[in-house]
Amino acid sequence: MAGEQRGETIPVREGEELDLGAVGRYLRANVEGVPEGELVVRQFPAGASNLTYLLRVGDWEAVLRRPPFGPVPPKAHDMIREASILLRLHPVYPLAPKPYAICEDESVIGAPFYIMERRKGVVLDDSFPEGCEPTRELCRQISASTVETIAELHAIDWEAAGLGDIGYPEGFLERQVRGWISRYEKAKTGEMEEVGPLTAWISANVPQSPPATVIHNDFKLNNMILDPQNLSRVVAVLDWEMTTIGDPLFDLAVTLSYWVEPDDPEEIRSVLPAVTDTPGFMTREEFMQLYARLSGRDLSEMHFYLTFAYFKLAVILQQIYARYAKGQTRDSRFADFGRRAEGVIRHAHQLAAAGGA
Structure with missing residues (x-):
């Protein structure tokens, strides 16, 4: 599938839902520029490891990353480490997205997570976008x-x-x-x-x-x-x-x-x-x-x-x-x-x- 970041978004899969109230409160307390309005969350379906969600309030968008549900290997799926790396990598390698906020408090959504800027574009998986001629x-x-x-x-x-x-x-x-x-x-x-x-x-x-x-x-x-x-x-x-x-x-x-x-x-x-x-x-x-x-x-x-x-x-x-x-x-x-x-x-x-x- 090809489309926007990680393919086109889908409704959040059963068993992988986020607490919208908790995410919304965290956003407004920790991320600048989030407008008033309803928080809409969808999921990027590709990827077999960490879970990636699209957060949208009106025209404002960001991406939330969290570990998979269930037991995970020690030191695997470390969202805090990943976000910390991006904070230092982004200034010298701008292709790495910029983190907006890092949350180590597992009581918010049940796991550590971070929120980063959304980069829009095409992801090539097993096909090209409709209408694109792959010369x-x-x-x-x-x-x-x-x-x-x-x-x-x-x-x-x-x-x-x-x-x-x-x-x-x-x-x-x-x-x-x-x-x-x-x-x-x-x-x-x-x-x-x-x-x-x-x-x-x-x-x-x-x-x-x-x-x-x-x-x-x-x-x-x-x-x-x-x-x-x-x-x-x-x-x-x-x-x-x-x-x-x-x-x-x-x-x-x-x-x-x-x-x-x-x-x-x-x-x-x-x-x-x-x-x-x-x-x-x-x-x-x-x-x-x-x-x-x-x-x-x-x-x-x-x-x-x-x-x-x-x-x-x-x-x-x-x-x-x-x-x-x-x-x-x-x-x-x-x-x-x-x-x-x-x-x-x-x-x-x-x-x-x-x-x-």
């Missing part, structure tokens, strides 16, 4: 803008921006490997023979990281808002929950794991359908070549990074499916995430065995 030239330009946007993020002077406390760059990649393997073990709902050889290969082949940068950790095309009048112009980058200081090539590989090509196997193409298989979009190899030119980084170890990124994607899918299987979420979108996770694990195992991306 090869347009697709090429969108590809280039995506590469430029992540390269610009990786070029930020994070120490000067006061972001040095948001991560621990020393040993980052080794911790990621250990952490994602552990998360899979905790979230698995069955056994797969490919997992043992795959995780052993990943653990044994960790390369030396380049100098650390700010990394988004979930940078993908549908986490960007594009200008409706010029889809090659990026208006905003969203979902900064997992941002840290770490290995930029890991960040790049995460992006590439979502960058579907027409010749990819079905288990990859069906995981998170994207428009990137439309004729004209760069291949992953072309994406990497442009990133290397813009960043000056050596990408000779990208086979490891991409294999690991696919494993990470599988773990995320499995974690979401585990919550669904345990009845901690009733969202029917997640019913086949276990099958999808298995497909991605098989693909990552094949990459590791083949020794080349």
Whole structure:
């Protein structure tokens, strides 16, 4: 679906409602410029992690972000951390939306949350907006803008921006490997023979990281808002929950794991359908070549990074499916995430065995 921020809004899903009275009182006490009038709340339907709502009072709009309902892993879905990062990142990377207010008091709506500016535009998921002709030239330009946007993020002077406390760059990649393997073990709902050889290969082949940068950790095309009048112009980058200081090539590989090509196997193409298989979009190899030119980084170890990124994607899918299987979420979108996770694990195992991306 394509449309405004996170797609067109929908009525708030059952079980994910907000206390309108509490939100309205908080807004008027903590956010400047909120007019008198009825508060209308709708929900952005995309995304499988944190919950995102559109707040509207007359012509005034903002976005509220909160963790999912039900039990969540420790340190996951940390809205206060995400908002704190945006406060410092927005001045040096204006594509990051500006937070208006941060609420740590869980008694207001039952969880920490924050409110930020709304950036209007188009989000490209698995299709283009109605009436848009995705020419090869347009697709090429969108590809280039995506590469430029992540390269610009990786070029930020994070120490000067006061972001040095948001991560621990020393040993980052080794911790990621250990952490994602552990998360899979905790979230698995069955056994797969490919997992043992795959995780052993990943653990044994960790390369030396380049100098650390700010990394988004979930940078993908549908986490960007594009200008409706010029889809090659990026208006905003969203979902900064997992941002840290770490290995930029890991960040790049995460992006590439979502960058579907027409010749990819079905288990990859069906995981998170994207428009990137439309004729004209760069291949992953072309994406990497442009990133290397813009960043000056050596990408000779990208086979490891991409294999690991696919494993990470599988773990995320499995974690979401585990919550669904345990009845901690009733969202029917997640019913086949276990099958999808298995497909991605098989693909990552094949990459590791083949020794080349």
